[in-house]
Amino acid sequence: MTDRTDIAVVVIGRNEGARLVAALASLAGRVQRIVYVDSGSTDGSLLAAANAGAQIVELDLDTPFTAARARNAGFEALDPLPEFVQFIDGDCILEPDWIAAGLGALRQNADIGIVTGWRSEIYPDASVYNGLADFEWHRPAGDIEACGGDMMVRTSVFTTVGGFNPHVIAAEDDEFCTRVRKAQWRVYRLPISMTQHDADMHRFGQWWQRAIRTGHGFAQVGALHPEYFLRARQRVWFYGAILPIAAVLAFFFLPWMLLPVFGLYILSYLKTVRGLMRAGLGSRKALHQSVFLSLSKFPNLIGLLTYHWRVLRSSDMAIIEYK
Numbered sequence: 001m002t003d004r005t006d007i008a009v010v011v012i013g014r015n016e017g018a019r020l021v022a023a024l025a026s027l028a029g030r031v032q033r034i035v036y037v038d039s040g041s042t043d044g045s046l047l048a049a050a051n052a053g054a055q056i057v058e059l060d061l062d063t064p065f066t067a068a069r070a071r072n073a074g075f076e077a078l079d080p081l082p083e084f085v086q087f088i089d090g091d092c093i094l095e096p097d098w099i100a101a102g103l104g105a106l107r108q109n110a111d112i113g114i115v116t117g118w119r120s121e122i123y124p125d126a127s128v129y130n131g132l133a134d135f136e137w138h139r140p141a142g143d144i145e146a147c148g149g150d151m152m153v154r155t156s157v158f159t160t161v162g163g164f165n166p167h168v169i170a171a172e173d174d175e176f177c178t179r180v181r182k183a184q185w186r187v188y189r190l191p192i193s194m195t196q197h198d199a200d201m202h203r204f205g206q207w208w209q210r211a212i213r214t215g216h217g218f219a220q221v222g223a224l225h226p227e228y229f230l231r232a233r234q235r236v237w238f239y240g241a242i243l244p245i246a247a248v249l250a251f252f253f254l255p256w257m258l259l260p261v262f263g264l265y266i267l268s269y270l271k272t273v274r275g276l277m278r279a280g281l282g283s284r285k286a287l288h289q290s291v292f293l294s295l296s297k298f299p300n301l302i303g304l305l306t307y308h309w310r311v312l313r314s315s316d317m318a319i320i321e322y323k
Helices: 018-025 045-051 067-076 098-108 128-136 155-161 172-182 204-224 230-253 255-278 283-295 297-313
Strands: 007-013 033-038 055-058 084-089 092-094 112-121 151-154 186-197
Touching (some): 007 018, 007 067, 018 033, 018 045, 018 092, 033 045, 045 055, 067 084, 067 172, 084 092, 098 112, 098 151, 098 186, 112 128, 128 204, 151 155, 155 172, 172 186, 172 204, 204 297, 230 297, 255 283, 283 297
Parallel strands (some): 007 033, 007 084, 033 055, 112 186
């Protein structure tokens, strides 16, 4: 084991199975303290964590599970607190050189509160859905607005902003990063690989559920920070609700109006294709993935409406799982 005492790792998971075993193996010998937070797993996750020498935290089953709640519980289990905490999801493998790189960036830049790196899919060609996730992770390095749940954080910053919001069921990492930036800390992405992720999506239904969860995140985080996800929400309302309603009205009253409605969808699709190709995706993959990106506005809308319905009924913000 390394003699570093200034950093600990918090791993969260729920029924990740072999993915969790790989995640924990990637941490072996890199840090002294590993906390694994389990959200009601029914597989061998707890045994795998114990075999890896991790401190185990089991979340209370009576309170709704969220990734945010799990990360907070892992942080609270650290005693004494290290100077930095690396968060990683249980379906990710940490790259060997990441810990040293992340620590170096935080030590050399006192104004950075969160540092992250590049995430990639382990099996991007296993399905179009994995490919979509892989391209989703391709983001520029430098100062950024937000990052995913794999991140290295100053514990002083985490404590100051109050950690993750445990009630946010999706995009909780975006919400956390937004509060960190509003507290005048930088969120920074290094131009190096940090984690390998296993989306393990092979069915249309999985992708659809994930897109619903994304829409829920757009709405819930937008309710907390109206400026964030604004364009995303506008696109979902326009392409997922307004244009379909216009198409139905046109069908019954002004059939010729169907042409411009469908024309707007086609233009949006072509714009998406061009954007993916400019970002480096091959034409064949860009044409294929753009179909799903265009279609995603509909499950996104379901997610938006689900959030607002839950608020209206004062219901719990239950997690939306896709695997």
